[in-house]
Amino acid sequence: MDENKDLMTEEASVEQPSEELTGTDALAEFRKNHQSYKFRETPKPVRFLFTLLKYLVLIVGCLLVILPLLVVLLGAFKTHDEYITTNVFALPAAPQWENFTTAFIDGDVLRGLLNTAIILLISCAGTIITGTMTAFVLQRFNSLFTRAVKAVFLVAALLPNISMQVTVFQVINSLGLYNTIWAPCILYIGTDIISIYIFMQFLDNISVSLDESAFLDGASYFRIYWSIILPMLRPAIATVLVIKFVGIYNDFYTANLYMPSKELGVVSTALYRFIGPYGAKWEIIFAGIIICIIPSLIIFISLQKFIYSNLVTGSVKE
């Protein structure tokens, strides 16, 4: 960090061209240590080799991602006999679309997608409403009470989510929510502190004078929240929606723990249950995997830039 500061302050001196171009402290030091070393253009063949190496690293990386997926894609179209006898990279003789139908209907992936969609809808709506309201109060009103709530949220964010389920289970059970679709919904809404933080951070940048002038005009705080704050929070809401989608769509243990019944399978648990009845029928499992990945792929391709800037920055800030 300190070196970085030096670089920043050094900037000004760089702009004035002089006989000795002292770029940075660090570089100057480097020169002192390597006085015999002369800075010169990298020769062309070396640069070419570097470029080649760069592409090689990227291509190997992409192959490592693609190969396991390619095997799944090819396998999903094979017959069971083909699966047993042919090499993983061998093309299927004729595409077996029945695998997808089996996975979709008999394998309950369809029901999983529907249940996941319902859970996503309820928990996203719930998180946006409660999250923005909480953030509004905590960020705008500074009282002993709001500070205390903020502190509790801060501590709650540290609790390790999965091992907390040891005791969360009894609460869910005594509320009569066990084995209902409400268990994951209420947990996704009630334990989502990161979203509140994202909303609060965004509110930091919305001027308080806006609320104040509306208040002087006679608007109630609820109105200020509803007609001024909420519309302005739209970018933050979009960020939260992306984080929630990835989190909920890919979550496994909440549904696995609280919704054991077959009718309440979500995408993850439907796929997980393939291991039992389809344990030896990998071509069906592969088809299920492909179906599960497609929604993520569509969202990723259509929102690529948005996901890079929001998913990553959003979850790092915490």
Add this chain to the structure above:
Amino acid sequence: MAAPTKAKKRDFFDWLHGYTGQKYTTTILFLLIPIILMILFTVIPAVNMGIFSFQERDQFGASVKWVGLDNYKTLFSDSSYFETFINSIYYFAGSFVQQAVALLVACILCTKIKFANVFKGVIFFPYMMNGVAVSLIFRRFFQKGDGITNTEGTLNSILMLFGADPVKWLSNTDIVNWCLVFASVWRYIGFDIIMYIGAIQSISPDIYEAADLDGANSWQRFRYIIFPSIRPIIALQLILAIKGSISVFEIPYIITGGRFGTSTFVIRTIDTAFTYQHVGLASAMAVVLLAIILVVTGIQKAIFREDK
């Protein structure tokens, strides 16, 4: 007599509609549901966790027995519980490699590269994928064929192209954890790459220009410009890696079910609580995990205090 009460009532409503009154009512109304949810799903479970750790009980609280520190004694004396922590070391080592490779790829992607977006997209996509799907994909990836129900998996097929013998990746206790770590790195590395790219791109271009004037080469650029300015992020990532590696759950749970010496502390906790119904012991395990996470967070806060 009626007049004063009316006036008083008016006063109250005026106050209620005024600045302070609205502040109170909004605070209460807006926070009501979040606070109830927080008490139900965070405060009560956390308090229970502490209490239960001194008890012997099942999930339904039918036969509760106070056992004092017995649960903790079991945890610290029975080495099989702490052996699961050893497995965390594999994941922590893996995340070291993950950070290094992510940084390398991020630096490459920040230079002039054709199809940079395609490369970035492909490498990032696993992060978006369902964890169960990833786990199943890697079950097939590391599968050892038996010639009857299975052909060789992806990795063995590739190795056999080069004339190697197929390996039993997932049932060999010496290598199975490294396989799981590989799956974990495969899934999460894209996230780190995008984050490092963001950090590198936020460095002022003026500094690069200055370095160019000085004729700095790629390595010097990295060593003296990029690395110093993103060092705080690397440090943060490594601390998050400690937390991540002691709470690994999904990948070993689905790929091997915790068998062949791949169980982690969290898998053990969940099994203890829900398969064996030893809620007291499981609570004690959760308390231990929480304590470790608090210590790591304390270290993190101490390191990053000055940066904020």
